[in-house]
Amino acid sequence: MAKNDKIVVMDRDGSIPFYYQVAETLKERIVSHKYEPDALLPSESRLSEEFNVSNITIRKAMALLVKEGLILRKRGIGTRVISRKERRIPLKITGNFRDWVDSALRKKYRLTVDVLSLEKISCPQPIAKTLGRDSDKEVWCLRRVRRLKGEPASYYINFIPVDMVGKLKKSDFTTHSFIEVFKNAGKIPIAKTSQQVEAVVSDMDVSSILGIHFGSALFFVENVYYSADSRPLEVTHIYFRGDRYIYKSGHAL
Incomplete structure (x- = not known):
């Protein structure tokens, strides 16, 4: 020394x-x-x-x-x-898998997705309220982790009413986005989406899944997908690691 x-x-x-x-x-x-x-x-x-x-x-x-x-x-x-x-990629707050892939590929990152689970559950009360449904109705709950160079970067949870889609398989989501799968399996076409973005801190469950410390900074995004007549079809929750993304936005004046 x-x-x-x-x-x-x-x-x-x-x-x-x-x-x-x-x-x-x-x-x-x-x-x-x-x-x-x-x-x-x-x-x-x-x-x-x-x-x-x-x-x-x-x-x-x-x-x-x-x-x-x-x-x-x-x-x-x-x-x-x-x-x-090097360690962050620009994030378009759309929740669109293609946007995420495109921005990551431009930086030549190795991208993978882990489908953690796909199961039918009783619709959680907050999701039921957003979808305008009873909480005793079943929804598909899809949980995925997207990785950059092998490290967890974002955590996706999709809530899809069972009566809105045909049969779903975990393997459908390893190479395709939710939107792509829904286009093939959905009974009503998605026409538009609304989005809410918040800065939050990670709880124990999310921390464990993303491999981060409890209380770490996250971007939380809620996407709600609608039919052409404004009927809610699906809700997606996304947790983006704050140390892996930068929020960028541009607007014409």
Whole structure:
């Protein structure tokens, strides 16, 4: 360690693990640009001395930052800070799978989708109210996670009245958007949509699915799809990770 470097004082009496304290400190340095984008982080041994912890603790902290998309580790090269532009993609708040795919493909990201579940459930009360239906009516509940380069980026929940569509299969949604499937299986064509966007924090369930900390920032989008005569047909809830998307909008004047 250099002569003028200071040892970081860790909280050794509390319940917060050392690796998490290290990770949060390094994260703050990255966000505040103390470690500039594309710069190499100090070596494991250097950080181990600075924080007065073991190399194993430093590796666990680094693994956490890799998972959050803040750094990239390469053998023989070192650990590089990923720039903000690299780790986020522009988000058109439409909930449209094609928009999401197009913006991600332009950045040459590897895209995958996990269909977590497709089941019939009693319609949740808030959804029933939006759809103008009784809560004892059944809806299809489809849950999916979309991934960028293998990491969870957004979580989709679709609520589709059973009597609005024919038979649905999980495999239908691995390569096609909900809209594409609904066009083939739906009994009434979708003509328009309304949308509501909120800034929210993640609860325990969403945090677990997206692999983020409890209370992390999210974009929450609710899309309601309608027929030509304004009959509500379906509701989609989307949780976008705040560290994976930037909201961009343009308007003619």
